[in-house]
Amino acid sequence: MAQAAKPSRAASAFRRCSNVSICTGTAPDYQGRMIGDTPAPAPAYAVEGHGLVKTFGSFRAVDGIDIAVPAGAIYGVLGPNGAGKTTLLRTLLGIVDPDEGHRSLLGDPVPLRQARAIGYLPEERGLYPSMKAFEAIAFMGALRGLPLRVGRERARTMLEGHGMGASAEKPIRQLSKGMAQTVQLFGTIVHEPRLIVLDEPFSGLDAINQEKLEALIREQARKGVTVLFSTHVIAHAERLCERIAIVAGGRIRFEGSVSEARDRLRPQVRLRTRSSDGAWRRALPEDTVAQEGAWHFALPEGGIEPLLRALLDGQAGIESLSIERPGLHDAFVAIAGAAAARQMEEQQAGEQGA
Structure with a gap:
């Protein structure tokens, strides 16, 4: 008699989670909550950390961080x-414990107790290559307590809604990198978590897939879901975030809104005149520099009106004058330093060239 074929790792893992009570030890409802639980009042902050320190040998990866993410x-x-x-996110999630300080997740001081209410996409991606796309999404939901039947239905709906319905039955190995990452993202949110944590979610994606991911993040936020993500690309943070933490050397150098970060620098003035002297x-302010046929300087604290009068009275011949508010990139350089900004730009350039 022929020996039966040995089941694949993916198939074995999938069968282990076919009965959710085996995976989770108890029976959840469709939202991943325990049946009979009384929902606790929503906290003002979905994530909090106070005085967090995490060391690896003599290296302090997280060095006394305070953070509060509004719900x-x-x-x-x-x-x-x-x-x-990454170490900060893992510490907040309870994947690693801090050496000092304390944290809470969705109001719970023991983060792992809230695992079902969280969708986490780590920087290191991983899917079973032989598993079909819609089954992979359902499988990831099952790990968070979502019944497989519900997960399969939601997976097909999500794939069809994002133009990937034809890929639902394809194994992961046949998908492009962007599509596979989208499948993993869908698996991160299929159980409808209250908090989504994404570690470098844009890494390795082309511009089109980055735009799709940004749209999906905004869609989740419109539903009231808290989204916490890390990134080395300033443009994503500037377009998406209501609040940011700028981190360098294991410490938070700035925490607040994007607008508050930009307001740390004065607006920049660009002036062109017909006359070159007089x-x-x-x-003109002391910080004025001549560059590319124009005068560049920070907006004077007294405003632009006194300077305009002097230019008009002196017959400078104003050809153009623009006042530009600094972008987040300029603020980042001022806060974290030019070396950190260059490192991020080199990392982004390396990914685009890969």
Whole structure:
């Protein structure tokens, strides 16, 4: 008699989670809550950490961090590789314990007790290559307590809604990198978590898939879900986030809104004049530099009106004048330093060239 074929790791794992009570030890409802549980009042902050320290040998990956993520917000942790972003997220989630300090997740001081209410996409991606796309999504939901039948239904709906219905039956190995990452993201949110944590979610995605991911993040936020993500790409944080934490060297260098970060620098003035010299030159601020046929300087604290009068009275001949508010990139350089900004730009360039 022929020996039966040995089941694959994916098939074995999938069967182990076919009965959710085996995977989780108890029976959840469709939202992943325990049947009979009385929902606790929603906390003002979905994630909190106070005085967090995490060391590896003599290296302090997280060095005394305080952080508070408002419930329902899109919150970005921004910084270069090695800044401590991943260790911070893992510490907040309870994957690793801090050496000092304390944290709470959805109001619970023991983060792992809230595992079912969280969707976590780690920086290291991983899916069973032989598993079909819709089954992979359902499987990830089952690990968070979602019945497989419900997960399969939601998976097909999600794939069809994002133009990937034809890929539902394809094994992961046949999908492009962007599509596989989308499948893993769907698996992260299929159980409808209250908090989504994404570690470098844009890494390795082309521009089109990055835009799709941004749209999906906004869609989750509109539903009231809290989204916490780390990134080394300033543009994503500037477009998406209501609040950010700029991290460098294991410490938070700035925490607040994107607007507050940009307000740390004065607006920049760009002035073109027909005349290149005259008494009016004395009215230009001390930080003025001539570049590409224009005068560049920070907006004077007294405003632009006194300077305009001096230019007009001195017949400088104003050709153009623009006042530009600094972007988040300029603020990041001022807060974390030019070296950190260059490291992030080099990392992004390396990913685009890969």
